[in-house]
Amino acid sequence: MSDDVVAQAPDDTAPATHEPPARDITDGGPEMVQFLDSDGRRVGETEANRAYASYLEDVDADTLRSLYRDLLLVRRVDSEGHALQRQGELGLWPSLLGQEAAQVGAGRAMRPQDYAFPGYREHGVAWCKGVDPVNLLGMFRGVNHGGWDSNENNFHLYTIVIGNQMLHATGYAMGVQRDGAVGSGDPDKDTAVMAFTGDGGTAQGDYNEALVFAAVAHAPVVFFVQNNHWAISEPNERQFVIPPYQRARGFGFPGVRVDGNDVLATLAVTRQALERARSGQGPTLIEAFTYRMGAHTTSDDPTKYRIAAEVDAWKAKDPLDRLRKLLVAEGLADEEWFTELDAEADELAARIRTACQQMPNPPHEDMFEDVYVDPHPLVERERDEFVAYHASFEEA
Incomplete structure:
Protein backbone atom coordinates (compact mmCIF):
# COMPACT_ATOMS: atom_id res chain seq x y z
CA MET A 1 0.00 0.00 0.00
CA SER A 2 1.27 3.49 -0.84
CA ASP A 3 1.92 6.21 1.71
CA ASP A 4 -0.68 8.48 0.06
CA VAL A 5 -3.54 9.79 2.20
CA VAL A 6 -6.54 7.48 1.99
CA ALA A 7 -10.02 8.85 2.67
CA GLN A 8 -11.81 6.87 5.38
CA ALA A 9 -15.53 6.29 5.14
CA PRO A 10 -17.37 8.22 7.86
CA ASP A 11 -18.85 6.17 10.67
CA ASP A 12 -22.51 7.20 10.69
CA THR A 13 -23.15 5.00 13.72
CA ALA A 14 -20.69 6.82 15.97
CA PRO A 15 -22.32 8.96 18.67
CA ALA A 16 -21.91 12.73 18.39
CA THR A 17 -19.15 14.05 20.63
CA HIS A 18 -19.63 17.04 22.87
CA GLU A 19 -16.02 17.21 23.95
CA PRO A 20 -13.62 19.93 22.73
CA PRO A 21 -12.06 19.12 19.33
CA ALA A 22 -9.09 16.75 19.58
CA ARG A 23 -6.98 19.16 17.53
CA ASP A 24 -6.86 22.91 17.05
CA ILE A 25 -9.27 23.35 14.16
CA THR A 26 -8.50 27.07 14.02
CA ASP A 27 -4.88 26.43 12.96
CA GLY A 28 -4.49 26.95 9.23
CA GLY A 29 -0.96 25.56 9.17
CA PRO A 30 2.44 27.07 8.36
CA GLU A 31 1.50 27.88 4.76
CA MET A 32 -1.37 30.15 5.79
CA VAL A 33 -0.66 33.82 5.07
CA GLN A 34 -1.21 36.05 8.09
CA PHE A 35 -0.29 39.62 9.00
CA LEU A 36 -2.46 40.12 12.08
CA ASP A 37 -2.85 37.43 14.73
CA SER A 38 -5.94 36.74 16.82
CA ASP A 39 -4.66 39.04 19.60
CA GLY A 40 -4.42 42.00 17.24
CA ARG A 41 -0.63 41.90 17.00
CA ARG A 42 1.22 42.39 13.75
CA VAL A 43 2.89 39.25 12.44
CA GLY A 44 6.49 39.70 11.36
CA GLU A 45 7.95 38.39 8.15
CA THR A 46 7.40 34.69 7.56
CA GLU A 47 8.03 32.39 4.66
CA ALA A 48 4.28 32.39 3.99
CA ASN A 49 3.63 36.15 4.04
CA ARG A 50 6.90 37.43 2.59
CA ALA A 51 5.66 37.57 -1.01
CA TYR A 52 2.61 39.65 -0.05
CA ALA A 53 4.05 42.28 2.28
CA SER A 54 4.54 44.82 -0.50
CA TYR A 55 0.80 44.82 -1.18
CA LEU A 56 0.21 46.46 2.19
CA GLU A 57 2.75 49.28 1.87
CA ASP A 58 -0.01 51.84 1.24
CA VAL A 59 -2.10 50.76 4.23
CA ASP A 60 -1.94 53.70 6.64
CA ALA A 61 -3.95 54.70 9.70
CA ASP A 62 -6.86 55.99 7.62
CA THR A 63 -7.00 52.73 5.70
CA LEU A 64 -7.02 50.68 8.88
CA ARG A 65 -9.84 52.75 10.33
CA SER A 66 -11.75 52.49 7.06
CA LEU A 67 -11.38 48.70 7.04
CA TYR A 68 -12.66 48.48 10.61
CA ARG A 69 -15.62 50.67 9.66
CA ASP A 70 -16.40 48.29 6.80
CA LEU A 71 -16.22 45.27 9.09
CA LEU A 72 -18.48 46.82 11.73
CA LEU A 73 -21.13 48.12 9.31
CA VAL A 74 -21.21 44.87 7.36
CA ARG A 75 -21.72 42.94 10.58
CA ARG A 76 -24.56 45.32 11.52
CA VAL A 77 -26.24 44.84 8.15
CA ASP A 78 -25.99 41.10 8.68
CA SER A 79 -27.45 41.18 12.19
CA GLU A 80 -30.29 43.40 10.98
CA GLY A 81 -31.08 40.97 8.17
CA HIS A 82 -31.19 38.14 10.68
CA ALA A 83 -33.49 40.09 13.00
CA LEU A 84 -35.83 41.09 10.18
CA GLN A 85 -36.19 37.47 9.12
CA ARG A 86 -37.03 36.45 12.67
CA GLN A 87 -39.68 39.18 12.71
CA GLY A 88 -41.28 37.79 9.56
CA GLU A 89 -40.10 40.59 7.28
CA LEU A 90 -37.79 38.37 5.18
CA GLY A 91 -38.32 34.89 3.87
CA LEU A 92 -34.75 33.80 4.57
CA TRP A 93 -31.38 35.22 5.58
CA PRO A 94 -27.93 33.61 5.15
CA SER A 95 -25.63 35.11 7.76
CA LEU A 96 -21.97 35.95 7.13
CA LEU A 97 -21.15 36.26 10.84
CA GLY A 98 -17.44 35.50 11.26
CA GLN A 99 -16.60 35.93 7.59
CA GLU A 100 -16.52 39.74 7.46
CA ALA A 101 -12.74 40.06 7.09
CA ALA A 102 -12.59 37.57 4.23
CA GLN A 103 -15.24 39.46 2.29
CA VAL A 104 -14.13 43.01 3.07
CA GLY A 105 -10.47 42.20 2.39
CA ALA A 106 -11.36 40.69 -0.98
CA GLY A 107 -13.89 43.38 -1.84
CA ARG A 108 -11.55 46.28 -1.08
CA ALA A 109 -8.81 44.68 -3.19
CA MET A 110 -10.97 45.00 -6.30
CA ARG A 111 -10.89 47.94 -8.69
CA PRO A 112 -14.12 49.47 -10.02
CA GLN A 113 -13.85 47.61 -13.35
CA ASP A 114 -13.30 44.22 -11.67
CA TYR A 115 -16.41 42.06 -11.76
CA ALA A 116 -17.61 39.95 -8.82
CA PHE A 117 -19.75 36.81 -9.06
CA PRO A 118 -21.11 36.00 -5.57
CA GLY A 119 -22.91 33.06 -4.08
CA TYR A 120 -25.68 34.14 -1.68
CA ARG A 121 -23.74 35.06 1.47
CA GLU A 122 -21.43 37.76 0.05
CA HIS A 123 -23.06 40.75 1.78
CA GLY A 124 -19.61 42.15 2.61
CA VAL A 125 -18.45 42.05 -1.00
CA ALA A 126 -21.72 43.68 -2.04
CA TRP A 127 -21.03 46.46 0.47
CA CYS A 128 -17.53 47.04 -0.94
CA LYS A 129 -18.88 47.12 -4.50
CA GLY A 130 -21.43 49.79 -3.57
CA VAL A 131 -24.62 47.72 -3.57
CA ASP A 132 -27.18 49.23 -1.19
CA PRO A 133 -28.02 46.74 1.59
CA VAL A 134 -31.67 47.57 1.04
CA ASN A 135 -31.40 45.77 -2.29
CA LEU A 136 -30.15 42.65 -0.52
CA LEU A 137 -33.15 42.75 1.79
CA GLY A 138 -35.48 43.25 -1.15
CA MET A 139 -34.23 40.04 -2.72
CA PHE A 140 -34.79 37.98 0.43
CA ARG A 141 -38.15 39.68 0.91
CA GLY A 142 -39.10 38.55 -2.60
CA VAL A 143 -40.17 41.91 -3.99
CA ASN A 144 -37.68 42.50 -6.79
CA HIS A 145 -35.94 40.77 -9.70
CA GLY A 146 -32.78 39.73 -7.90
CA GLY A 147 -32.27 43.07 -6.23
CA TRP A 148 -29.94 45.21 -8.34
CA ASP A 149 -28.49 46.03 -11.75
CA SER A 150 -25.41 43.81 -12.03
CA ASN A 151 -23.58 46.14 -14.37
CA GLU A 152 -24.11 49.23 -12.24
CA ASN A 153 -21.58 48.07 -9.65
CA ASN A 154 -19.95 45.13 -11.47
CA PHE A 155 -21.52 42.83 -8.91
CA HIS A 156 -23.55 39.96 -10.30
CA LEU A 157 -26.84 38.83 -8.81
CA TYR A 158 -26.73 36.32 -5.99
CA THR A 159 -26.56 32.72 -7.17
CA ILE A 160 -28.53 30.19 -5.17
CA VAL A 161 -27.41 27.14 -7.17
CA ILE A 162 -24.23 26.06 -5.36
CA GLY A 163 -21.09 26.56 -7.46
CA ASN A 164 -22.92 27.77 -10.57
CA GLN A 165 -21.40 31.25 -10.31
CA MET A 166 -17.92 29.82 -10.86
CA LEU A 167 -18.84 28.96 -14.44
CA HIS A 168 -20.47 32.37 -14.91
CA ALA A 169 -17.30 34.08 -13.72
CA THR A 170 -15.02 31.99 -15.92
CA GLY A 171 -17.14 32.67 -18.98
CA TYR A 172 -17.16 36.39 -18.25
CA ALA A 173 -13.39 36.34 -17.73
CA MET A 174 -12.91 34.66 -21.11
CA GLY A 175 -15.02 37.44 -22.60
CA VAL A 176 -12.81 40.03 -20.93
CA GLN A 177 -9.85 38.40 -22.67
CA ARG A 178 -11.53 38.66 -26.04
CA ASP A 179 -12.32 42.31 -25.40
CA GLY A 180 -8.61 43.00 -24.96
CA ALA A 181 -9.08 44.19 -21.36
CA VAL A 182 -6.22 42.06 -20.00
CA GLY A 183 -2.49 42.70 -20.06
CA SER A 184 -2.70 46.07 -21.80
CA GLY A 185 -0.84 47.88 -19.04
CA ASP A 186 -3.68 50.35 -18.59
CA PRO A 187 -4.74 50.23 -14.90
CA ASP A 188 -8.14 51.71 -15.72
CA LYS A 189 -8.83 49.14 -18.43
CA ASP A 190 -7.32 45.83 -17.40
CA THR A 191 -9.98 43.78 -15.65
CA ALA A 192 -10.07 40.81 -13.33
CA VAL A 193 -13.04 38.67 -12.34
CA MET A 194 -13.68 37.17 -8.91
CA ALA A 195 -15.89 34.18 -8.14
CA PHE A 196 -16.94 33.50 -4.54
CA THR A 197 -18.08 30.23 -3.03
CA GLY A 198 -17.92 28.29 0.22
CA ASP A 199 -16.03 25.10 0.95
CA GLY A 200 -19.14 23.10 0.09
CA GLY A 201 -19.10 24.53 -3.40
CA THR A 202 -15.75 22.89 -4.13
CA ALA A 203 -17.49 19.51 -4.29
CA GLN A 204 -19.81 20.64 -7.08
CA GLY A 205 -19.27 19.72 -10.71
CA ASP A 206 -19.75 23.32 -11.86
CA TYR A 207 -16.88 24.44 -9.64
CA ASN A 208 -14.43 21.89 -11.01
CA GLU A 209 -15.50 22.46 -14.61
CA ALA A 210 -14.94 26.18 -14.14
CA LEU A 211 -11.39 25.58 -12.89
CA VAL A 212 -10.65 23.43 -15.94
CA PHE A 213 -11.91 26.08 -18.36
CA ALA A 214 -10.11 28.89 -16.52
CA ALA A 215 -6.83 26.99 -16.54
CA VAL A 216 -6.79 26.02 -20.20
CA ALA A 217 -8.04 29.47 -21.27
CA HIS A 218 -5.60 31.26 -18.95
CA ALA A 219 -8.59 33.36 -17.93
CA PRO A 220 -8.24 36.46 -15.71
CA VAL A 221 -10.29 35.04 -12.83
CA VAL A 222 -9.68 34.63 -9.10
CA PHE A 223 -11.55 31.83 -7.34
CA PHE A 224 -12.19 32.86 -3.75
CA VAL A 225 -13.19 29.94 -1.53
CA GLN A 226 -14.41 30.89 1.93
CA ASN A 227 -13.63 27.77 3.88
CA ASN A 228 -16.00 28.31 6.79
CA HIS A 229 -15.69 24.61 7.69
CA TRP A 230 -19.33 23.66 7.19
CA ALA A 231 -21.33 22.98 4.03
CA ILE A 232 -24.67 23.26 5.84
CA SER A 233 -24.23 20.25 8.17
CA GLU A 234 -21.27 18.61 6.41
CA PRO A 235 -17.79 19.29 7.85
CA ASN A 236 -14.61 19.61 5.79
CA GLU A 237 -13.65 15.95 6.18
CA ARG A 238 -16.79 14.94 4.30
CA GLN A 239 -16.07 17.33 1.46
CA PHE A 240 -12.40 16.84 0.59
CA VAL A 241 -9.16 15.20 1.67
CA ILE A 242 -6.81 17.70 0.03
CA PRO A 243 -7.60 21.31 1.05
CA PRO A 244 -8.88 23.67 -1.67
CA TYR A 245 -5.74 25.77 -2.02
CA GLN A 246 -3.57 22.70 -2.67
CA ARG A 247 -5.99 21.35 -5.25
CA ALA A 248 -5.41 24.36 -7.50
CA ARG A 249 -2.02 22.98 -8.54
CA GLY A 250 -3.75 19.97 -10.08
CA PHE A 251 -5.66 22.30 -12.37
CA GLY A 252 -2.49 24.12 -13.36
CA PHE A 253 -2.48 27.41 -11.48
CA PRO A 254 -1.44 28.75 -8.04
CA GLY A 255 -3.40 28.28 -4.84
CA VAL A 256 -2.86 30.05 -1.54
CA ARG A 257 -4.39 29.73 1.92
CA VAL A 258 -4.93 32.98 3.80
CA ASP A 259 -6.21 33.69 7.29
CA GLY A 260 -9.75 34.69 6.38
CA ASN A 261 -10.22 36.38 9.76
CA ASP A 262 -7.27 38.69 9.07
CA VAL A 263 -8.50 41.52 6.86
CA LEU A 264 -4.95 42.70 6.10
CA ALA A 265 -3.75 39.30 4.93
CA THR A 266 -6.86 38.83 2.82
CA LEU A 267 -6.43 42.27 1.28
CA ALA A 268 -2.78 41.59 0.40
CA VAL A 269 -3.30 38.10 -1.03
CA THR A 270 -6.31 39.17 -3.09
CA ARG A 271 -4.50 42.23 -4.45
CA GLN A 272 -1.69 39.99 -5.65
CA ALA A 273 -4.05 37.50 -7.28
CA LEU A 274 -6.06 40.23 -9.01
CA GLU A 275 -2.87 41.82 -10.30
CA ARG A 276 -1.80 38.48 -11.79
CA ALA A 277 -5.17 38.14 -13.49
CA ARG A 278 -5.24 41.67 -14.91
CA SER A 279 -1.71 41.39 -16.27
CA GLY A 280 -2.56 38.21 -18.19
CA GLN A 281 -0.89 35.65 -15.91
CA GLY A 282 -4.05 33.61 -15.48
CA PRO A 283 -6.18 32.37 -12.59
CA THR A 284 -5.46 31.97 -8.88
CA LEU A 285 -7.36 30.11 -6.18
CA ILE A 286 -7.55 31.70 -2.73
CA GLU A 287 -8.75 29.67 0.22
CA ALA A 288 -9.82 32.01 3.03
CA PHE A 289 -9.54 29.94 6.21
CA THR A 290 -12.43 31.21 8.34
CA TYR A 291 -15.53 30.03 10.18
CA ARG A 292 -19.30 30.41 9.92
CA MET A 293 -20.22 31.53 13.42
CA GLY A 294 -23.96 31.38 12.88
CA ALA A 295 -26.36 29.05 11.17
CA HIS A 296 -26.14 28.19 7.48
CA THR A 297 -29.34 30.19 7.02
CA THR A 298 -32.19 31.17 9.32
CA SER A 299 -33.86 27.83 8.47
CA ASP A 300 -30.93 25.89 9.94
CA ASP A 301 -30.14 24.75 13.49
CA PRO A 302 -26.36 24.26 13.80
CA THR A 303 -26.66 22.83 17.32
CA LYS A 304 -27.86 19.62 15.66
CA TYR A 305 -24.50 18.93 14.05
CA ARG A 306 -21.70 20.90 15.74
CA ILE A 307 -20.62 21.40 19.32
CA ALA A 308 -20.42 24.64 21.28
CA ALA A 309 -16.73 24.08 22.08
CA GLU A 310 -15.91 24.38 18.38
CA VAL A 311 -17.75 27.68 18.06
CA ASP A 312 -16.08 28.97 21.23
CA ALA A 313 -12.63 28.16 19.81
CA TRP A 314 -13.36 30.32 16.79
CA LYS A 315 -14.82 33.20 18.80
CA ALA A 316 -11.29 33.91 19.97
CA LYS A 317 -10.35 34.49 16.31
CA ASP A 318 -13.05 37.15 15.74
CA PRO A 319 -11.99 39.40 12.83
CA LEU A 320 -13.43 42.60 14.31
CA ASP A 321 -11.85 42.13 17.72
CA ARG A 322 -8.35 41.67 16.36
CA LEU A 323 -8.43 44.80 14.19
CA ARG A 324 -9.93 46.84 17.02
CA LYS A 325 -7.11 45.68 19.31
CA LEU A 326 -4.56 46.80 16.72
CA LEU A 327 -6.18 50.23 16.38
CA VAL A 328 -6.17 50.71 20.15
CA ALA A 329 -2.66 49.33 20.70
CA GLU A 330 -1.18 51.62 18.05
CA GLY A 331 -3.16 54.67 19.19
CA LEU A 332 -5.04 54.95 15.90
CA ALA A 333 -8.55 55.13 17.39
CA ASP A 334 -10.03 56.07 20.76
CA GLU A 335 -13.32 55.34 22.51
CA GLU A 336 -14.92 58.48 21.08
CA TRP A 337 -14.23 57.27 17.55
CA PHE A 338 -15.65 53.82 18.28
CA THR A 339 -18.74 55.40 19.87
CA GLU A 340 -19.33 57.57 16.80
CA LEU A 341 -18.97 54.50 14.59
CA ASP A 342 -21.50 52.60 16.69
CA ALA A 343 -23.91 55.50 16.21
CA GLU A 344 -23.37 55.33 12.45
CA ALA A 345 -24.15 51.62 12.57
CA ASP A 346 -27.37 52.33 14.47
CA GLU A 347 -28.41 54.85 11.82
CA LEU A 348 -27.65 52.38 9.03
CA ALA A 349 -29.67 49.67 10.75
CA ALA A 350 -32.62 52.00 11.26
CA ARG A 351 -32.54 53.08 7.61
CA ILE A 352 -32.52 49.62 6.13
CA ARG A 353 -35.05 48.32 8.66
CA THR A 354 -37.53 51.06 7.78
CA ALA A 355 -36.88 50.67 4.06
CA CYS A 356 -37.48 46.92 4.28
CA GLN A 357 -40.74 47.27 6.17
CA GLN A 358 -42.02 49.88 3.73
CA MET A 359 -41.21 47.98 0.54
CA PRO A 360 -44.35 47.77 -1.59
CA ASN A 361 -45.37 44.49 -3.12
CA PRO A 362 -44.67 44.64 -6.86
CA PRO A 363 -47.47 44.21 -9.41
Missing part, protein backbone atom coordinates in the same frame (compact mmCIF):
# COMPACT_ATOMS: atom_id res chain seq x y z
CA HIS A 364 -47.87 40.52 -10.24
CA GLU A 365 -47.32 41.12 -13.92
CA ASP A 366 -43.80 42.39 -13.25
CA MET A 367 -42.63 38.77 -13.25
CA PHE A 368 -42.96 38.81 -17.02
CA GLU A 369 -40.60 41.77 -17.42
CA ASP A 370 -36.94 41.32 -18.40
CA VAL A 371 -37.37 37.64 -19.27
CA TYR A 372 -35.90 38.37 -22.71
CA VAL A 373 -33.97 41.39 -23.95
CA ASP A 374 -36.51 42.00 -26.71
CA PRO A 375 -40.30 41.58 -26.62
CA HIS A 376 -41.36 37.95 -26.94
CA PRO A 377 -44.84 37.10 -28.28
CA LEU A 378 -45.30 34.01 -26.11
CA VAL A 379 -44.34 35.85 -22.92
CA GLU A 380 -46.58 38.78 -23.85
CA ARG A 381 -49.52 36.44 -24.45
CA GLU A 382 -48.95 34.70 -21.13
CA ARG A 383 -48.76 38.07 -19.36
CA ASP A 384 -52.04 39.25 -20.92
CA GLU A 385 -53.78 36.03 -19.92
CA PHE A 386 -52.42 36.32 -16.40
CA VAL A 387 -53.58 39.94 -16.04
CA ALA A 388 -57.02 39.10 -17.42
CA TYR A 389 -57.36 36.16 -15.03
CA HIS A 390 -56.66 38.31 -11.98
CA ALA A 391 -58.91 41.08 -13.28
CA SER A 392 -61.77 38.61 -13.49
CA PHE A 393 -61.75 38.24 -9.69
CA GLU A 394 -61.96 42.01 -9.24
CA GLU A 395 -64.96 42.16 -11.62
CA ALA A 396 -66.70 39.38 -9.74
